[in-house]
Amino acid sequence: MRLRTVLATLTAGLAAATCLTGLTAGPAAADTPTDHACSPSVSLDRFTDGLDKTTYEGTFVGNLSALAVDRHGELAALSDRSSLFTLNRRTLRPTSVVQLADENGAALDSEGLVVDRDGTRLVTSETEPSVRRYSRDGRILDRLPVPDSLMVAPAGRATANQTFEGLTLLPGGRTLLASMEYALSGDTPGIVRFQTWQRTPGGHFRPAAQYAYRTDDGLGVPEVQATPDGRLLVLERGFTAGVGNTVRLYLADPRHATDTGGIRNLTGQPGVRPIHKTLLTDLAACPSLGATAKQPQPNPLLDNIEGMTITGRDARGRLRVLLVSDDNQNAVQTTRFYYLRVRT
Template sequence: MRLRTVLVTATATLAAAACLSAAGPAAAGPAVAGPAIGTPGNSPSSNACSSSVSIDGYSDALDKTTYNGTFVGNFSALAVDRDGAIAALSDRSQLFTLDPVTYQPRSVQALASETGAELDSEGLVVDRDGSRLVSSETEPSVRRYGQDGTLLDRLPVPEALQVAPAGRATRNATFEGLTLLPGGHRLLAAMEGSLSGDTAGIVRLQTWQRHGADDFRLSAQYGYRTDTGLGVSEATATPDGRLLVLERGFTAGVGNTVRLYLADIRHATDTTGIEALTGQDDAVRLARKTLLADLVDCPSLGATARQPQPNPLLDNIEGLAVTGRTHGGALRLLLVSDDNQNPAQITRFYRMTVRLPHGG
């Protein structure tokens, strides 16, 4: 999502991800690497953001660069391609293929709507056949593209999730996250903001069920409560069917708030037919969430910021992909910030390790 000021108070393709080394992509450019956090009961390493999450390095190598005449930045989503390369989606309709070690671009292709218009593209999935599922928050929409960028299909979207006046959603607050759940049979899109009529902070998670190779039909919907003043910037499936959810906000003169949560929809209520989600109805179970880390608590690793930040490591983080596992079973993550093509912001990649608590 392009930058908005928000007042704050305080993969789906894991098989493809396994193509990467257990260490994950090495940092390129001005980056700092560090050890993963210790096992439970041990003192956390100096790179610990919390007892569950460590920051292993960062890279500003692509900041304010171009590739074949195309600006490299505005990144809103990441995915691991079938050959282990990193697919990086710009919200200006550009899909880059990046080297998994250096992050340097290998190729770029433009995506477009049925009429040839640019997308406000925010979510990305590389499907098992290599096609790309891309969400745009303009309508919102989810479209399927071939590996060459050819538009193949468009998935149905519930009327209520469409931008007003067609539906109850707010412009620039719709499908921000997109992920395939384990097995590849269910697709999930996360709304960034609340629908009109729903209590502020409660957002909808819409799913589609796959029928056959590429027929996705509307399925269950769930409610998820964000922290006050924050919106969902990404949702990525874990191997056991839970979700890594990034919540993010921005306050002018203060900077970004970015928190990483683990969410579980397995026992949540299907909210498809529920007009208003208030959070007060005991019969409606929202997705359960557990805080993994507030990224303000990560060591800065010597990073610098171009505008006020509570931690100079932080920026407008929007993209998240699972890139592999450690030998101990923890997940390797790659995150990226959206610089909005703004001189005061940075395109920054973050390598992190997260050890998930056992699911209930």
């Protein structure tokens, strides 16, 4: 989501990256659970602002809303202005860029990204909302059906610019999951819907179960990422003028949640089990590692964090998680990458 005010295939190759040649970054952490701890479950290795306010082949490298690791170990980074970058896995420097569009050639408000097992790109757009499949060179190959209720009003009950933000493929590659950012009209504020699709024998996706997820007060869901055991890492984020961003990382388990696809209004009714979640960390508790902020923040490390991908595991079995902030091409925001280790 563009906050104008100021605001997945795992690979061991990217996990092995331990330096950022040529980029300015915070200091690297030792491979111990306590160094640069944000919480008992999460530590921060380093950050880098090296791509902030840069261009590549005439395209602004920013507005980044999603990350994914492809089958070759390279990093795909999606801009919400329809640019899909490939980044070098070690340096983060762009190596290619493709411009995406809808069937009529119009730009997308692209927010979620999955690199499928065949190398094609699944991309959400908040506009309708939609999920389309693209080839590596940006050709539309397919468009997934979306339940009517999730469409932006008046077609459905969603609010413009508050729809599909996160996208992830569950282990095994058969189930795709997209997270709405905020609640539908008629649902209790703070209860957002996670929509899934099942892969068909022909390789397409059909709508499947839908789940309820309850956010913290005033926060939305900008990103979701499946863990190897079928649970979810969920980012919750908000912004308060004069205060800054709130960014929290949760571990969520959808496996015992109620399918809410047939429930018109989610109002906390008994018998409906939302996705269970456990707080891993509030990123304001992370060490700042020398980071600076261009606007007020609870911690100068924070910015408008929107993208997340799991890049592998470390020697202790912790997930290596890469985050990125969306600078909205705004002078007081920063494109910043964060390297986390997460114990689940």
